[in-house]
Amino acid sequence: MSENNISWFHCGRCGSLFQSPIGNTDDRTCTECGRNPSLSLEAPPARQAAPGVPDAVPPQGGSGRSSERGRHTVRKRRSSYFMFGLLAGWGLLVGLIIVGARLLWPEGRDGAQTGHRQAAASHQSTEAEITELNEAAPICTGVLSGFLNAGTPEERNQFVLDPITTAARMARFYELNPIVNIDPATIANTGGTLLALPGRRAIETQWEGADNLRLDAVFIEKNGEWRLDWDHFARYSDYPWALFLTGSGPSEGEFRLLARERLAKERKNENTVSVVLYAPRFGHSGESGSQSPEFLIRRDTRDGKLLDAAFALQRNGGRPFGVKLKSNNPDGFIRLRVKVRRVEQDGVRRFELEKVVACHWYSTDEPGVEITETPAEK
Known part of the structure; x- marks a missing residue:
């Protein structure tokens, strides 16, 4: 049988589309439900459709199970159209609110962009801090080792911050306070971080050793060199x-x-x-x-x-x-x-x-905490 003798038909009973030979309607059966697609045997033959084009003739009359199914299909389609319209309307309303907000408060959009830039800058600064710590760590370790290995205040003086002004304080301090001898090979670094001292690049480190020894040492960069903040390290005071x-x-x-x-x-x-x-x-x-x-x-x-x-x-x-x-x-x-x-x-x-x-021991007079001062207090 050639394709020219085959056409699409609509079943009035189950609503399905099926292909069938063009010919006597009494012998035609739906391939889905197996019944005669006509709602009435006396109904006029179905209109012939062009090959490959579905028959668009709607069901005519009828009752019972097939009619109920048809009404259910219509209600389902109407419900779908209603839900689609409701969602579309809600989406349009939300879109108008967002657009209105951006027009009224453009700084909100700019603030979000600024937040993204700040987050990126924070990430970059963290990476920069890690790089700086990694580069400075062996230098600071060498400075502390040299200071601890030095036998006299004069030798130790070459490793400290502001050696000229520190020399006199160091000599006077060790006249009244014992020099604690520490073998640098017996201590281990347990932590370090960049220290945001005003106008200075600084690093704070922590060390531990035998017999519950715990130290913290601060290194400050000056003239391209890392130096030990001796006043902080020694807990310097004018007098015991x-x-x-x-x-x-x-x-x-x-x-x-x-x-x-x-x-x-x-x-x-x-x-x-x-x-x-x-x-x-x-x-x-x-x-x-x-x-x-x-x-x-x-x-x-x-x-x-x-x-x-x-x-x-x-x-x-x-x-x-x-x-x-x-x-x-x-x-x-x-x-x-x-x-x-x-x-x-x-x-x-x-x-x-x-x-x-x-409110700290670093070599800066900045208090380290924020307060509100009156002119008289300043």
Whole structure:
């Protein structure tokens, strides 16, 4: 049978399209449901369609199962059209809202672009920091090894920051404080990070050795060379804190000390902050030495604001200048550079906190924490 004698027909009973020879309609059966495609045997023969073109004649009349199926198909199509129209309308509404928002607040789009640029810059800076640390690490290790291996202050002086001005302080310091001999081969670097000191490139490192030895060393770049921040490394003070407390030495000095807030929760609503100062132990940063009497500092003064900010930063796990390394301090302690005066009057000795220079031990007078100062406080 040739293709010219085959045509497409529509079944009025099941709604399917099927191919069948052109001829007597009484003998034609639907290939899907197996029944006569006409809804009535008396119905006129189906209109012949051109070869390859479906018969588009709709069902005529009828009842029962096939009629119900036809009505279900119509309802399904209407439901689909309704859902499509609803989704299209909702999409159009959302699009108009977005376009309107961008027209009204163009900075939102610019802010998003700025955010992407900042994220990319942050990623690049992180890679740059890693590269800088990797390049500087062996140099800093060599500087620390050279300093520890040096036998005299004069030899050590060539490895420190500002050697000319540091030499006199170093000689005086080691007259009053013992020189701790450390074999650099016995210590290992346990961490390092870039340190954002104002106007200087700096790196902070941490080291551990036998007998619970713990050190932290800061290296500052100057004139293209990395140098040890000796004042920070030695915990330099004008005079040994323990002797100062007993009445020995000058009546006033600057000290690098540890500080602890007394009764922080109980006194949080008081107008003064209670602080006790302790001497640090070189090589054992997790421990503290001689302690002072209590200092009461008004919270509305510059010193009180600095102390409040530094202790709040410590409680939140932060460190001055945003340093990422975990602190080696004893729990609940912060580092301070302070000026303290000793007063002897009528056989009574007392101490006054003259000034909080900084909330760290680095060789910079920047406080390291942010506060709001009044013109009088500055």
